[in-house]
Amino acid sequence: MAEAHQAVAFQFTVTPEGIDLQLSHQALTEIYLSGLRSWKKKLIRLKNGVITGVYPASPSSWLFVVIAILATMYMRSDPSMGLIAKIQEHLPVSQSLSAQCQTVVSAVLFSTLLWFSLIFTMRMCLKQLLSYHHWMFEQRGKMSNTTKVWVALVRIFSGRQPLLYSYQGSLPNQPVPAVKDTVKRYLESVRPLMTPDEFERMTSLATQFESSLGNRLQWYLKLKALWASNYVSDWWEEYIYLRGRSPIMVNSNYYGMDFLYVTPTPIQAARAGNTLHAFLMYRRKLNREELKPVSSTTSTVIPLCAAQCERMFNTTRTPGEETDTVQHWQDSDYVAVYHRGRYFRLRMYSSSRPLSPREIESQLQRILDDPSPPSLGEEKLGALTAGDRIPWAKARKEYFSLGVNKRSLDCIEKAAFFVTLDDDEQGMMGEDPAASLDRYAKSLLHGKCYDRWFDKSFSVVIYKNGKIGLNAEHSWADAPVVAHLWEYVLATDSFQLGYNEEGHCKGEVDASLPRPQRLSWDITPECQEQISQSLAVAQALADDVDFHVFSFRDFGKGRIKKCRISPDAYIQLALQLAYYRDRGMFCLTYEASMTRLFREGRTETVRSCSNESCAFIKALEGGEGVEVCRRLLRQASEKHQNLYKHAMTGAGIDRHLFCLYVVSKYLGVDSPFLKEVLSEPWHLSTSQTPVQQVELFDMVNHPEYISCGGGFGPVADDGYGVSYIIMGENMMNFHISCKHSCPQTSSHKYGGQIRQALLDMLQLLCPDQREPSRTDQSQTKKDL
Structure with a gap:
């Protein structure tokens, strides 16, 4: 005590x-x-x-404007055209000031008003400039004169050394597409998936919607777009995430993996010490807005919205019976730690300074060495966050609203983030590295269903052998935001902080640090019963997940770009070809695209399965000639890139239809068209994890420091979830999920089809390029 x-x-x-x-x-x-x-x-x-x-101006520019106005008045010129004299007439303190002082004060007030007017004008100009998206549709390497002038103007109006949130006031609002354009694109996207009779019926529903109810719903949506920062994001967060009543584990949360080939230290506490300290360093930069504003991957001058970063730390998702809420606290000086069924509160600061990595290691070693057993009901308490949301909301209200349980729960929910010291060993290891990667992915996705706190913004998992990973809650932000944090942590841990020769963290330890505080619980038998029920639901969900992770090293984006084709489009076509070979049909395909070019933008759907992609696959599988297949492949790739660009620039299909559906529910009217559209299952849900901070990693001299990326659970019971990351020029990692309960799906079988599709398409595009032999591949792996 x-x-x-x-x-x-x-x-x-x-x-x-x-x-x-x-x-x-x-x-x-x-x-x-x-x-x-x-x-x-x-x-x-x-x-x-x-x-x-005051961005894009600077606070010091105010002084420049004041001096300039005073200087012109000294030269007996009136730049205000009489406004300074008007201000002087109405000064409330004119009786107590001399005439000269009154003139100076009036000039300063006018200068301040002029300064604010200039800031407003510059911000509006920058907002209009950032609304220009034609540059994205130009052929790579061929920039028009208009775009060149636009780039120069953006740089002029962007100011110097912007902070993380500097661009927020200048980002344009997400536009509302015309109903007729959205309906037209929707019908085009489903044409290859329907029979002629089905398509004729859907066309009739769409035409009826467009000519009647659609215009009425659109009017309300445009009204919201004028009022709100973003007409999509708040409804998307509430209705897609927070109002979901099924478990968020597997269904919503996603994960990120450690380096594929390297474990910087095998000492669990040491790896945790550096990792947690790196998180604190990132949070410090985040709070001080010292992180560079993230730019579009296609243009370094175009900023992306940073609003999602605000809730990265000190955030939790609180369950409710009808809807959950995301709670965020301004600051937290501790993390919550779970180990062998016990919860601890670990302070991360001492005397207002952050603990050093060596001190964090020492504190965590105390937890690892603590022999005390968990209290009654404590060990599997986290299962409440893994099961259905309504039972968790009721249990939280009944058993955790008073006394010691409330204090301990508050401690977890207000923590900077959650940490699990796992007793298992994970990573690519053993005689079967492929199977070990699959186990690693499942462990990060759901663990034991009670040793993660799935409501926290993210949970860090530290394994016994020094491997690490991350599980993130989805409602507060999308994967690229968390990936940016994870890239920084991995790079800082290995390349900045490092370890000594024994594998421990560097630095000294303050022996007077108080021990980590053990959290206390009073779990009643009724609460234990609810924990058991939630665990049973979560365990059944976790056991049903079929996961396969593999690294494709036959070639990478370097070879694909030599064939003059987009790497993302290439992979998307390979995924569809693999699905067709696996299931003998085409399916509605989801690819996540971001809309962060707009203020508070989140994601949009790219409907990757198009008429062009289906034509290419049918030709290839039907034995058409090489030239025909090659031409159709390039057409499909160009179509995919066009779809992706439209989604990024606010001309997507699904978010617009979703918002129209929400408006219809508010108005209490039914739309057969919208109801049918939103009930269509995504049998193939895909997402690319982009590498955003390439400068942090040296792929040439240290190719072994490669992240394996991350993944997510299947969206449909009879479908696949596929996440992929393109690492450097010669490697791509894939994470495939489906469900054992569906006899038509198999993650390993589909993974094999993806491998073959990637190879077949390269042979089609570049038949003269030599395929790497197995000896070459084995030698590369041996070098790593």
């Missing part, structure tokens, strides 16, 4: 002689330093708020 007593600043007892007051100087010092740290953060936020608020 020593740590508990240290948390008390003063104690007093009433005795016959009076009140005996005992002060704890250590606790008072900690309170003072904690308050000092809090005030420093507030001042930094205030300073950054001012800098961001």
